[in-house]
Amino acid sequence: MWKWLHPYANPEVSYHFTGKILPWLGALATLFLSIGIIWALAFAPADYQQGDSFRIFYVHVPAASLSMGIYFGMAIAAFTSMVWQFKLADASAAAMAPVGAIFTAIALITGAAWGKPMWGTWWIWDARLTSELILLFLYLGVIALHNAFEDKNLAGKAAGILTLVGVINLPIIKYSVEWWNTLHQGSTVSKLGKPSMSIDMLWPFVFCFIGFALLVATIICIRFRSEILTRNSIRPWVRTLVSEHLSKHIAQEKNNAI
Amino acid sequence: MSVNQATSLTPPLISVTNLTCIREERLLFDQLNIEINAGDIVQVEGPNGSGKTSLLRILSGLSQPFEGEVFFNQQLISQSREEFHQDLLYLGHLPGVKGEMSAAENLSFNLTLQGAPNNAVNIEKTLSAVNLTGFEDSLASHLSAGQHRRISLARLYKSTAKIWILDEPFTAIDKQGVRALELLFKAHIKQGGCVILTTHQDLLTFEPEQVKKITLDYVFD
Amino acid sequence: MSIANLSYRAVFSLVLKRDLTIAMRHKDDIINPLLFFVIVVTLFPLGIGPEAQTLSRIAPGIIWVAALLSTLLSLDRLFKSDHDDGSLEQMLLSPHPVFILVLAKIVAHWLITGLPLILIAPLLAVLLHLNEQSYGALMLTLLLGTPVLSLLGAIGVGLTVGIKKGGVLLSLLVLPLYIPVLIFATSAIDTAALGLPYSGQLAIIAALFIGSLTLAPFAVGAALKVSTN
Amino acid sequence: MNPRRKKRLTIVASILIGISVVAGLVLYALSQNIDLFYTPSEITQGKKDSGVKPSIGQRIRIGGLVVPNSVKRDPDNLKVSFRLSDMKMPIIFDVSDPMITVYYEGILPDLFREGQGIVANGSLARGPAGELRIEASEVLAKHDENYMPAELADAAGKDYKKLEYSDKQLDSKN
Amino acid sequence: MQFDSFSAFLNMGGYGFYVWLSFGVSAALIAGLLFSSLTSHTKVIKQIGARQQRENKLRQVRKNRQNSTTNNPNEETQ
Secondary structure, eight states: OOGGGGGGGSHHHHHHHHHHHHHHHHHHHHHHHHHHHHIIIIISOOBTTTBGGGGGHHHHHHHHHHHHHHHHHHHHHHHHHHHHOOHHHHHHHHHHHHHHHHHHHHHHHHHHHHHHHHHSSSOOOOHHHHHHHHHHHHHHHHHHHHHHOSSHHHHHHHHHHHHHHHHHHHHHHHHHHHHHOGGGOHHHHSOSSOOOOOHHHHHHHHHHHHHHHHHHHHHHHHHHHHHHHHHTTTSHHHHHHHHHHHHHHHHHHHHHHO | OOSOOTTTTSOOSEEEEEEEEEETTEEEEEEEEEEEOTTOEEEEEOSTTSSHHHHHHHHHTSSOOSEEEEEETTEETTTSHHHHHHTEEEEOSSOOOOTTSBHHHHHHHHHHHHTOOOOHHHHHHHHHHTTOTTOTTSBGGGSOHHHHHHHHHTHHHHOOOSEEEEESTTTTOOHHHHHHHHHHHHHHHHTTOEEEEEOSSOOTTSOGGGEEEEEOOOOOO | OGGGOOOHHHHHHHHHHHHHHHHHHSTHHHHHHHHHHHHHHHHHHHHHOOOHHHHHHHHHHHHHHHHHHHHHHHHHHHHHHHHHHTHHHHHHTSSSOHHHHHHHHHHHHIIIIIHHHHHHHHHHHHHTTOOGGGHHHHHHHHHHHHHHHHHHHHHHHHHHTTSTTHHHHHHHHHHHHHHHHHHHHHHHHHHHHTTOOOHHHHHHHHHHHHHHHHHHHHHHHHHHHHHTO | OOHHHHHHHHHHHHHHHHHHHHHHHHHHHHHSOOOOOBOHHHHHHOOTTTOOOOOTTOEEEEEEEEOTTOOEEOSSSSEEEEEEEOOOSSOOOOTTSOEEEEEEESOOOTTOOTTOEEEEEEEEEEOTTSOEEEEEEEEEEOOOSOOOBHHHHHHTTOOOOOOOOOHHHHHTTO | OOOSSHHHHHHGGGTHHHHHHHHHHHHHHHHHHHHHHHHHHHHHHHHHHHHHHHHHHHHHHHHHHHHHHTOOOOSSOO
């Protein structure tokens, strides 16, 4: 079952493969994001209740769901690396952590900027916000652990353990805060009646969401490639690649000088 | 590189295949192959920082190599951990002696943990074998570094393990002590055990050809 | 071969006895976290003001946060000294499963730091004018919750024991993991103060306790293998 | 059974027992109603299962629906009062419904409006006529997950005007 | 187009500060991340290159030494 995956488990192959798809990912991300953001800012209708502040939605919601999604991906990578001793999985987890942290921070900041005019406060200790904040702490812990070990392989394993412990912790925290502070008492405190999101608001959201997802994929790809290089720095293919790259660089500088 | 292939009829006690070790992004050794049989005494040599300690830690299962496998009785050590550790005695740079416990308590705990038989009488005997008579009940924190080392070396006298992996066992030990240890090694390999050690001194009680050597040097390719 | 087949119970009590002996001869380990706990708790009335009503409202939070911090402070001793003198290596190389040794060390840690804390907590609660109805809840949550602190903390120490400046990193890793215990414990005590049943919160803390008791020793074992590499 | 097998079995069995105990405890906890949240009817009549009533002066958190036409604002300052009722469908009230009046001074969140669910933190007090009231220190409105343009909201007959504040009211705070 | 003028666009119906704060902070954070990711890739390549050069130099030194003593060049001997 895993056989077809095997060629991609080779660091060299995946380095070159990600190098090939990277420009396409980047171009698609730019396309979707520019359409989505312009549509969201200038053309989407304002919400009947929240007015134009509703436009924050187009950054906030994709960032929040991607921050969770990236953590989930990181946990899967940690699990694969632990069970199947799959070194590339560690590299991908290391590539995901900073991206996830930044998107969690974006979700928190945009959430606060939206909450201030709408709820009347920058911050509420409710289930979603608190668990998102803990998610940020977990990301920071994982990053700190990655940096604390000199040996990247060990760092990957240690961070993997923390990631998996965090996965169990996240739903507990979400649930615990729901009990402790019941501002989000689901159906009872929400408005009555159920009009779904109107279609001319939904389309820009779809574009924004796909655009952000592609952007995340692009950045993870870039970081993943650097991680592969650091972890395989003694391999001959990395050596030749580096020397080729450097000689090209030197030639370019000479050209510039002339 | 093999140390001894003459006795290929009996399977080697420890064998190592394609061992590669990287520390701090530096290649310490590459594609190392070793076979160690019962009755071998192996000395690992090399300049400082050439990976002697790393090799011993990988052999004992404390560290994982970048690549390659270590087998004990032709089984991966990660898969036969309990059997392997039952037959292994590893003494690293650190003596593993608690300052808050007396010499006798330290030895007794270490022996019991390892599963070696012990009681108050033979603990005292063992400690006297390493010249610690009279210090049995003093707290280890009141003893010197050399005495700490001797407490940890005392375990060798009671060990039932076949494989001894010793990282610089002679540091802080006087000449007489070194001689006693070497005699102990001799008895151990005669009984079908093996000793793997690092030391900067020559093993004087052994014939030079009796000691197998693994020489590590800086590798770049 | 047969000699080494010590039962799990024998190995467990061997390590437990050793750690308790060491702690008894090195009393700082017991007294310092306890003193820290007491001092942190007494700082709050000085900082907030001695108003009984305010204090009684925030008492559960103060006691729990102080317990959390003093546990964090004492965590360092859990594996650090063993790592520094090489006994940790020897334990990892013993023929016994690592989780049983780890569990014994964690239990010893709790007996040394958690238990004295529970014993002194009611006295401090008096100083903080804790609501009378809440004492039962306070004791029960501490009894079930402090072992969770030791168990989860051990994972953090296991991960950072090989790192030179692991102290700050340890709190970054461990404190987020402590949040559920804090929330449910203070919620239980608050609910008890209102005279409402708090068995739900208590059940969750018990679940956290049993869950971390079964899973944490394995996580710590894996973490120690990584960080002593 | 050989001792190694036996040991392994003990480990697996204890993990399984541990996990099932955890599951049992969580299920038990879920069956218990945990909240620190009072609805107006619970303040007057006590919690449904335990019958516990909050006492005067106690800090509580109340959640409910802002009763239409109950919002009274002082034209000179930021004082406001409104009545809260239990959530119910449709939003039609009669005199017998339990309601609690909330007093608050400050700027209400933009999403605050009549017929909307809100949460207020404050303390329970007794008014001049002996009735229960809440003196709120904080009023929070939750936004819902439904978004629509104003035209659609008009068609659906939604009330979406946000509160306006005069300069005089805003000045009174200082 | 939802807005009549550019200033109305900037004002965002009174929520300009919050909307532009959100979009601005997000854009800045993502740009920073993207920039650091791109530079870290070239940094890694340069680091590996530097180490390679250092090792080449060491190898050269060793070769010279070995030539002068004409020792067996095997790295691991029995």
